[in-house]
Amino acid sequence: MVFxxxxxxxxxxxxxKVLIIGDSMIDTYTYGEVxxxxxxxxxxxxQARNTEHRLGGAANxxxxxxxxxxxxxxxxLTGADSEADLLIRLLEQQHISAAQVVKxxxxxxxxxxxxxxxxxxxxxxxxxxxxxLTATERPLLTSFIEPIIGEVDLILLQDYDKxxxxxxxxxxxxxxxxxxxVPVAVDPKKNNFLTYQGASLFKPNLSEMKAxxxxxxxxxxxxxxxxxxxELSQKMxxxxxxxxxxxxxxxxxxxxxxxxxxxxLRSIADVSxxxxxxxxxxxxxxxxxxPLLFTAELANLGGGIVCxxxxxxxxxxxxxxxxxxxxGLLLAQLK
Numbered sequence: 001m002v003f004x005x006x007x008x009x010x011x012x013x014x015x016x017k018v019l020i021i022g023d024s025m026i027d028t029y030t031y032g033e034v035x036x037x038x039x040x041x042x043x044x045x046x047q048a049r050n051t052e053h054r055l056g057g058a059a060n061x062x063x064x065x066x067x068x069x070x071x072x073x074x075x076x077l078t079g080a081d082s083e084a085d086l087l088i089r090l091l092e093q094q095h096i097s098a099a100q101v102v103k104x105x106x107x108x109x110x111x112x113x114x115x116x117x118x119x120x121x122x123x124x125x126x127x128x129x130x131x132x133l134t135a136t137e138r139p140l141l142t143s144f145i146e147p148i149i150g151e152v153d154l155i156l157l158q159d160y161d162k163x164x165x166x167x168x169x170x171x172x173x174x175x176x177x178x179x180x181x182v183p184v185a186v187d188p189k190k191n192n193f194l195t196y197q198g199a200s201l202f203k204p205n206l207s208e209m210k211a212x213x214x215x216x217x218x219x220x221x222x223x224x225x226x227x228x229x230x231e232l233s234q235k236m237x238x239x240x241x242x243x244x245x246x247x248x249x250x251x252x253x254x255x256x257x258x259x260x261x262x263x264x265l266r267s268i269a270d271v272s273x274x275x276x277x278x279x280x281x282x283x284x285x286x287x288x289x290x291p292l293l294f295t296a297e298l299a300n301l302g303g304g305i306v307c308x309x310x311x312x313x314x315x316x317x318x319x320x321x322x323x324x325x326x327x328g329l330l331l332a333q334l335k
Contacts, residue, residue, distance in 0.1 A: 001288055006324045009298075010317065013284050014069035019148055021141075021173065022058035022158030022165055022187075024076040024101075025110035025128075026087055027272070027312045029054070034117040046117055054312050055090050056112065058158040060273050061187075062096050063314040064280035065156075073152065075100040075144050077137060077164040079129070083109035100144045104137050110162050119269075119310070132166045141169060149173075150180045154287040156279065157196070161189040170195045185283035186238075187275055188212075194235060201286045201295075202238040203279050206245050220248050222260050229253035240292050242282050242299060244275060250303075252296035261296055264304050273312035278303040281315070298324060 003009050032048040055063055062072035074096060078084035080103040087109060088098040107129035115123040133141070141164070149155065155177050159165045170192055177184045183200035193212035196202060209228060210218050218228055229241050233253065241253040249263040278299045285295035301323050302315045 003290075006321060009285075009288070009290065010069065010321055012288055016070040016153040016284060016287050017073065017151065018065045018070050018154045018156055018283065018287070019073045019075065019145070019152040020058050020061050020065065020156045020158060021075045021145060022061075022156075023110065023160035023162035024059040024074070024078065024087060024164075025056040025112060025160070025162070026083060026090070027054045027056035027060075028052070028111055028113040029311055030113065030115045032115075032117060034120075034122070044117070044122060046115060046122065053086060053090060055087070055094070056273070056312050057110065057160050057162075057276070058164075059087065059091065059096075060276045060312055060314065061156060061158050061280050062091075063094060064277050065284070066094065066096060067314040067317055068280065068284055069317065070284055072096055073100060073148060074098075075102070075141065075148075077102050077104060077107070077133075077141060078110075079103065079108040080105045081109055083111055083127075100148075102137070102140050102144060104134075104140075106134055106137065107131070107163065110160075114311075128162055130161060131163050133163060133169060138166070138169055142172065145173065146176065149176050149182060152182060154283050155182055155184045156283045157184065157186045157188075157199075158276070158279065159187060159189045159192055161191045165192060167192060167195045171197075174198050183283075183286050185279060185286055187279040197235075197237050199236070199238045201240045201242060201282055202232075202236060203242045203244065203275070203282060205275060206243065206248075209243055220245060220260075222251075222258070225251045225260060226253070226258050229258060240286065240295075242278070242292075242296055244278055244303065246271070250278075250296050250300045252292050254292050257292045259293060259296070261293075261300050264301065266304050266308055268307045269310045270312075271307050273314075274303040274307050276312075277306045277315045281320075297327070301327070
């Protein structure tokens with residue numbers, strides 16, 4: 001498919017159907033003010049003002065996919081608890097189907113509860129299960145996934161090491177995707193890092209790359225990144241690598257492209273969820289077989305944009321389109 005404008009790319013996003021598989025969570029925020037220290041212990045007392053709940057992890061990827069105009073299908077594993085019911089309500093409020101949410105009595109739903117006074121982050125409380133899939137859970141997930149694989153344009157694996165994805169399930173998904181000629185985009189974590197052989201697009205961050213390759217130090221100069229990209233490509237046999245470098249921008253690597261793109265100057269409020277946005281944009285671009293440099297630059301823009309907002313938020317497509325239009329390099333990369 002050939003495009004002659006950024007708008008054409010965004011129009012094409014709306015025709016895509018994406019199966020998102022992975023660890024979903026609830027990001028909870030309690031806001032308030034601190035005026036004194038507790039007499040019981042040397043800790044601040046928060047006068048709580050309000051609490052809000054947002055979709056996180058794979059569910060936030062589904063939100064990003066939807067925001068970009070594509071149709072998300074979320075398959076995820078939760079506990080059989082009140083938090084799972086809340087996750088489902090949050091999905092339904094966003095008009096995202098919860099039909100593929102698998103509840104298990106053998107785990108809890110992941111919740112990351114942040115406590116803030118103004119813009120000051122005081123505390124985070126995590127409630128989660130990190131163990132592998134059980135013999136009961138894995139066939140439940142595959143029974144939801146198998147009928148859908150041949151009907152989608154992209155499979156996106158969002159791994160947070162919370163147990164929804166394990167080695168057997170990952171390898172089965174990639175094999176099924178290859179049979180149906182469906183591209184697979186991966187946002188990995190440490191435990192399964194080297195399990196995604198044959199993925200179409202692999203998007204680690206710098207710390208995950210270091211851990212995956214067993215490298216304590218990895219310089220951000222292009223020669224070092226190129227060497228690491230070649231090494232990882234030989235181990236993983238993926239088509240494309242998109243390595244996020246936090247404030248250093250992104251690095252993209254394939255058989256034909258190797259380039260580091262700098263981050264855009266921004267006022268950073270919160271980096272939470274930026275990786276979800278990057279993999280969502282990059283995955284949709286991969287589904288359209290767009291050039292890797294274009295993919296990297298558009299994903300780089302999107303990841304930076306969401307960092308300007310507090311908390312986990314999906315991408316604003318109007319703002320992303322506006323920034324893409326104002327960047328002449330993007331248009332040049334389409335031709």
